[in-house]
Amino acid sequence: NAGVTQTPKFRVLKTGQSMTLLCAQDMNHEYMYWYRQDPGMGLRLIHYSVGEGTTAKGEVPDGYNVSRLKKQNFLLGLESAAPSQTSVYFCASSLNSVRVNQPQHFGDGTRLSIL
Amino acid sequence: AQSVTQLDSQVPVFEEAPVELRCNYSSSVSVYLFWYVQYPNQGLQLLLKYLSGSTLVESINGFEAEFNKSQTSFHLRKPSVHISDTAEYFCAVSAGNTDKLIFGTGTRLQVFP
Numbered sequence: 001n002a003g004v005t006q007t008p009k010f011r012v013l014k015t016g017q018s019m020t021l022l023c024a025q026d027m028n029h030e031y032m033y034w035y036r037q038d039p040g041m042g043l044r045l046i047h048y049s050v051g052e053g054t055t056a057k058g059e060v061p062d063g064y065n066v067s068r069l070k071k072q073n074f075l076l077g078l079e080s081a082a083p084s085q086t087s088v089y090f091c092a093s094s095l096n097s098v099r100v101n102q103p104q105h106f107g108d109g110t111r112l113s114i115l
Numbered sequence: 116a117q118s119v120t121q122l123d124s125q126v127p128v129f130e131e132a133p134v135e136l137r138c139n140y141s142s143s144v145s146v147y148l149f150w151y152v153q154y155p156n157q158g159l160q161l162l163l164k165y166l167s168g169s170t171l172v173e174s175i176n177g178f179e180a181e182f183n184k185s186q187t188s189f190h191l192r193k194p195s196v197h198i199s200d201t202a203e204y205f206c207a208v209s210a211g212n213t214d215k216l217i218f219g220t221g222t223r224l225q226v227f228p
Contacts, residue, residue, distance in 0.1 A: 092158075
């Protein structure tokens with residue numbers, strides 16, 4: 001009963017390095033999301049996907065790229081990490097859109113520090 | 116544009132006391148409303164969601180939320196809290212014409228013995 005799994009759980013990067021965060025879901029959900037959580041700011045949507053092969057920008061997309069080559073996976077990439085990207089990143093998935101009242105299911109998060 | 120306001124960043128309360136966590140939203144179209152809970156070092160879990168019809172929504176662990184359209188509020192309440200309710204609570208809203216969920220900034224509930 002895995003649900004939404006995020007890899008890695010922790011990572012420390014130096015400014016300018018690149019990395020990819022992996023999100024995998026085993027619930028056959030169509031929609032997937034990447035959020036970042038910062039103190040006092042709640043969760044902010046970075047990018048999302050409404051199905052395999054699709055991606056769309058969220059509230060704070062700058063500095064990030066995403067890909068959804070397989071339905072179960074949603075990758076978040078940082079091409080050149082900056083200290084402002086230090087955050088906790090959450091992946092979520094939902095069976096269908098929130099516009100039909102479908103809740104989102106969250107992973108346990110990835111703590112990323114950029115030095 | 117839709118927005119969500121959680122008026123209290125922190126709510127301290129003693130065990131077995133009642134609690135209310137406030138959430139107000141703004142939207143010009145019909146909305147769907149959710150409360151999520153986040154325990155330390157974990158992801159968010161759905162606590163309850165508003166469905167059209169009844170304005171009072173209940174969860175399995177004693178929380179309830181009341182949808183008030185005239186006041187654009189969706190406050191979360193529990194008549195008697197437990198130590199294990201210590202967590203951060205997020206209110207979220209989606210408008211009828213978008214795939215996005217907008218989260219409030221969260222309220223940290225701290226229950227003391």
